[in-house]
Amino acid sequence: MLDTVSHAAQDADHEQPWAELGLKSDEYARIREILGRRPTSSELAMYSVMWSEHCSYKSSKVHLKQFGEIPQETPVGKMLAGIGENAGVIDIGQGYAVTFKIESHNHPSYVEPYQGAATGVGGIVRDILAMGARPVAVMDPLRFGPLDADDTHRVLPGIVAGVGGYGNCLGLPNIGGEAVFDESYVGNPLVNALCVGVLRHEDLHLAKAAGTGNRVILYGARTGGDGIGGVSVLASETFDEGGPAKRPSVQVGDPFMEKLLIECTLELFAAGVVTGIQDLGGAGLSCATSELASAGDGGMHVDLDLVPLRDSTLAPEEILMSESQERMMAVVEPADVARFLEICAKWDVEATDIGEVTDTGRLQIDWHGEQVVDVPPRSVAHDGPTYHRPFERPESQDALQADRAEDLPRPSGGDELRATLLRLLASPNLCDKSWITDQYDRYVRGNTVLAQPSDSGMVRVDEETNLGVAVATDCNGRFARLDPYAGAQLALVESYRNVATGGARPLAVSDCLNFGSPEDPAVMWQFAEACRGLKDACVELGIPVTGGNVSLYNQTGTTAILPTPVVAVLGVIEDVTRRTPTGFREAGHEIVLLGETRAELSGSEWAHVVHGHLGGLPPQVDLRAEKVLATLLTDAGRAGQLSSAHDLSDGGLAQALAESVLQAGIGAHVELEGDAFVALFSESAARAVVTVAPDALQQLLTMAEALGVPATRIGTTGGDALVVEGQLGITVEELRDAWTATLPEALGH
Structure with missing residues (x-):
């Protein structure tokens, strides 16, 4: 029987699998309090993925908020968009802006190395696209166990092939990154992906559903059964010693579909038929609908029956949780719908009108003529739990620091x-990392100025003036283990220095904070100290944090990875011929x-x-x-x-x-x-x-x-x-x- 809103209101004692979906008992109780009833199974699915560690930052946001204290000016001008958007956007002069962001796809890449890494690239590219920018380059900071470990030989070839295969098919140069080996990454490789995009100031787009009566259009690939629970659930748990066991949760990518989606979306922007846009990545439709509604006028109605499916047997909960790739959601004025659909058809991209913006202040979703979701969208997208996890400097830290290598x-x-x-x-x-980087096309599009093994990657933005940007990513996890405050700063200043050696002025930071379990006070101390170190250094250097990602539960059993706060720095160079x-x-x-x-x-x-x-x-x-x-x-x-x-x-x-x-x-x-x-x-x-x-x-x-x-x-x-x-x-x-x-x-x- 379909679990509808009316049914949920009448059947308060119905047992629900909230624990199996990763929710805690107090979180489930809070959902019931928000709704004034038990959630439907569809609502429970939405809250479970959106309140996951990956999507809600529930263990980290109390520490991340200090990044907002950093002045939002750069040596060129103000940031055009920052923390809270799909990606940060920085003015680089001459009417141009650059957007860049780094994110993790660690757990999916351990479970299924090729697809985990490939869809990590695809996801970050769509984040950049959603800001109104053309993606122009990618980078891939990677971490593996020892080179001679069996697990490294299992995951490394697939991860590298996935990064290269997806990026190469998109025609995006891979201009840099890292490949680091350490015992702590056995069973928990880190796959961080970065993308850089270029736009004119006037082309900036934001993720919001505004304008009552505007249509909600889902376009791109069809929704399938891959990635159900995907990164949102995988990134919120620790792997057992036994090895990978969640293959169905890993998304499957199609870079050729993504290439069409990129060109189609850029033409939609140019045609002026998009009022709001959101990519579908972690948490899929649950994320796109709730975030767009929450950031806009506060209301949206969606008919889930209209969502194009690859698998007709999917239940509404599965459709809402699916993280199938190469999908976008746009908010379009009714008068522009025909033109929107015409452009999508030109690019052979399927597009479907699935709902509208409302003034109800509610996110309401129907399935087979019955209402299965009726929630305040902000409660799903932004008002998830906030944990003040206990953190404490471990007693062993003194002995570790006393054991000097200088002796x-x-x-x-x-x-x-x-x-x-x-x-x-x-x-x-x-x-030499050529075995890895030779699998990547570093010069496609013809605007790559520097790439590996250079200190930083550099691309030309304007072919007439030779304006360009440089990007570097760095982190020494051993330094962060010895002193997480200083270690995070050392990661930042190495990227900062690498950008400067190429001749570019450092402008802004994006970070990918990879740590162990937040339920371990020692790990949370590392995390808190790293955040404090980054904030203090950014204030001193005068460069803002534009956004980033937190990846927790990176450990196998009780063994956590080295704290790995990867820091990306972007800089501007007025003339790339003088790099x-x-x-x-x-x-x-x-x-x-x-x-x-x-x-x-x-x-x-x-x-x-x-x-x-x-x-x-x-x-x-x-x-x-x-x-x-x-x-x-x-x-x-x-x-x-x-x-x-x-x-x-x-x-x-x-x-x-x-x-x-x-x-x-x-x-x-x-x-x-x-x-x-x-x-x-x-x-x-x-x-x-x-x-x-x-x-x-x-x-x-x-x-x-x-x-x-x-x-x-x-x-x-x-x-x-x-x-x-x-x-x-x-x-x-x-x-x-x-x-x-x-x-x-x-x-x-």
């Missing part, structure tokens, strides 16, 4: 330093080290690879030093002084020199003062290595001195080897052999 045995003499450099260069986290490349480009240029090097080895790749050690305090954060370094890098780049620039981070100066040498096969001869080991392998922040022509050296040093940036000439480019005077010499060929062999040998050619 570990170090290599002595040139031979040991040489062996250490080659070992680190070949380690999974520092080796600064990452690697050495010419022989005979002067090599200059910018920034101060300290004996900071805790959490470093050296400690991780050579000693399997994690302990101590991460590198010191100096936000003023980061700010003036970025100013020097962008000003010198704009002036055409720099022939290359590479930030110093994982692996320290040794890794940066090796990667710079390998870019074009141009060697280097350097001389280092003091402790050669510290100079080569320390991971002190706020540093970069740059090259300049000999006649530009003094001008750079003068600029650095004026800004207060330590600058030291350490050598010259040229030759066929990396030589550290008095310590080691390694040919370019030896460096390349060590750097390139690791992933092909582990994963197959």
Whole structure:
């Protein structure tokens, strides 16, 4: 028998599977209080997915709200849209705006690697599209267990193929990301996806259903049985030790349908026939209907019988929960419906008028002529539970921080330093990632200016003026484990620095906060400290958080992942033809080290690879030093002084020199003062290595001195080897052999 609203009002004691749907007893009681009765099964389905951790941020929003305290100005102008919208939108000048956002698809990618990763890309692309922008590039920060782990060999090839397969079919260049390996990600890989879109200011669209009598049109793919409960449920639970068990919950993507949907939607925008729009991602129709109604005039009526289905046996609850991909919902004035449908037909995109905007203040949904949903839409979309989860610094943190990597045995003499450099260069986290990135099209559309292995990805926005944007994503989970406040800031400043090394001015932040179970006070302490660290750093640097994502319950059994607050920074460059490349480009240029090097080895790749050690305090954060370094890098780049620039981070100066040498096969001869080991392998922040022509050296040093940036000439480019005077010499060929062999040998050619 159909569970209607009238039936629910009369049958108050009917038992319902609220616990199986992920709701707590007090949450179920609250739903009954809101409605003044028990929910129908359809209403229960809606609340369960919309009140999930993934959709409602119920454990995290008390900490996320501090991001609203950050000034919403950028060095170019005000944000046009920020936290709470599908994606943040930033003014970049010349009448252009850029929208970008990063989100997670972690649990679905563990269950079904290819489709989980592919639909993660598809979902973030639709978020960008829904703002009125043309998607122009994607990125993929990834985390896996150890390279030799069986689970890594199960998930990594599928995840990489899914990211590449979907993005390549859409014709979107993949311009950067990361692939990091650590024991804590066994059984819980992280698949974070970022998309960048471009729009003119006047093209901005928001997710709201306004205008009583306006029509609600569902268009795109048909609704199927895939993804029922999908990411909204999977992202709110911890996996058991036994392995994946929720294959039916993972969405199935069709990138060719999405490509049609993109072009169709952009033409709909251009035709001026859309008054409000929302993509259907997590929670599907439950999300789109409740969020549009809540953000608009407050009322909507939908006839669920009109929803086009791939499976005619679906119950109304399943239709509302399905996370089938490649679907959008638009609010359209009645006079524009015919034109809207005409454009959809042109692109072979199915479109169906399924309801209207009302002035009732209620979201009302019918099925087979009976009302199955009658709820205040805000109670579903925005007024979910808020948890003040207990959080506490674990007692073990003191002992962890006291166990310093600086006290570990170090290599002595040139031979040991040489062996250490080659070992680190070949380690999974520092080796060449071409096995992964060669599966991605990095240059489709013809506007890619920088892509991996550059420090940041960069795309041209305007082909006449050469206006462009750069984006980088970063996070060292070991640093965040040692000190989550400083670790989150170090993730931010590394992305900030990477954008600046290419010559772009950092403008804004999007984050993807990946943590373990919020029910663990130690994990919540990590999360709270990371949020506090990000907020404080953004205030100091003067860049806003435009939006992002929280992914909790990333653990297997009781083992949580390293806290992994991935931070994306977007910057603007007025002329991409004046960008600064990452690697050495010419022989005979002067090599200059910018920034101060300290004996900071805790959490470093050296400690991780050579000693399997994690302990101590991460590198010191100096936000003023980061700010003036970025100013020097962008000003010198704009002036055409720099022939290359590479930030110093994982692996320290040794890794940066090796990667710079390998870019074009141009060697280097350097001389280092003091402790050669510290100079080569320390991971002190706020540093970069740059090259300049000999006649530009003094001008750079003068600029650095004026800004207060330590600058030291350490050598010259040229030759066929990396030589550290008095310590080691390694040919370019030896460096390349060590750097390139690791992933092909582990994963197959």
